[in-house]
């Protein structure tokens with residue numbers, strides 16, 4: 593008798609993982625003297641957690657503390673520190689009962705979607721998008737509504753796009769700076785979208801995970817414009833702590849208790865040790881700003897060098913550590929293009945298909961968070977490959 597398999601089991605893969613596997617395989621096949629594979633496919637900082645975070649974690653381990661569960665919303669001192677961080681970065685007072693520590697931004701999405709939406713609800717987002725938005729929503733029986741965007745709006749959604757939908761969506765996800773385009777919603781644009789959502793009963797989820805990695809404009813938080821927006825953030829990117837699996841949310845007052853109940857049932861808590869390290873990381877800005885300065889140098893170099901290497905149509909790269917390149921003058925099959933690029937130059941990058949299923953074959957995402965020397969070498973190899 594065949595056993596039932598749920599719709600959630602049909603979530604598609606995150607294709608970048610296949611590129612990572614191909615890059616690993618190529619590296620393993622190379623003789624030690626050959627130039628190494630340059631990793632521009634991964635979206636995680638090569639640096640680990642800042643020194644102060646490691647020290648705090650080591651001293652917690654040595655202390656003999658049992659490091660058990662915490663309250664579902666996290667350790668109070670960490671929540672207090674996050675509240676101070678929000679006031680330092682955005683000048684915004686947020687009561688700590690609205691702050692939830694989560695298992696990364698990824699844990700935050702599941703809590704946000706379950707608390708705010710029902711199966712069948714329609715949730716809008718710009719394409720290109722971070723693939724798990726669509727994959728998690730679909731696994732939960734919710735319906736992604738994709739707004740195709742391009743360079744005219746810096747790959748970001750607008751109020752006009754929302755107005756032009758046949759039916760009002762139940763929710764909207766925005767990400768600024770975004771993955772894969774590395775572009776931002778500027779303060780006035782985020783304000784207009786947030787106030788439009790509030791006026792039209794559309795629940796806004798603002799993914800602010802790349803805040804701190806911005807090169808042109810200071811980012812605004814959706815929480816500045818509406819207390820009904822759900823903000824998702826993380827220690828994975830600016831704080832360089834991907835594997836510690838810790839993030840946070842700023843919750844609308846009406847969703848505090850529902851999210852707390854969901855979090856208790858689904859995760860119990862984020863890892864204790866990670867919360868200790870995360871709190872210390874919030875005082876490591878010198879080290880973290882040095883990482884940002886390195887990203888900025890790599891970005892500036894690539895923006896100057898890649899056009900001469902045949903990648904002339906690049907996203908403005910206002911934040912995060914991504915360049916989204918329109919390669920339509922070279923290929924209409926970016927999966928094959930990336931495979932060939934890896935085989936012939938040793939530079940690994942991701943096909944845009946992961947981020948936009950309709951138009952992604954025309955795009956490649958380069959991540960520039962790797963070592964600075966590698967980013968320079970990549971530009972040289974790609975120019976020679978042209």
Ligand SMILES: Cc1ncc(COP(=O)(O)O)c(C=O)c1O
Pocket residue numbers: 635695696697698699722767770771799801825826827828834838839
């Ligand atoms: C836009 C965006 N949101 C969320 C995440 C997931 O973050 P976390 O490691 O905090 O789960 C990523 C990871 O790359 C991302 O790019």
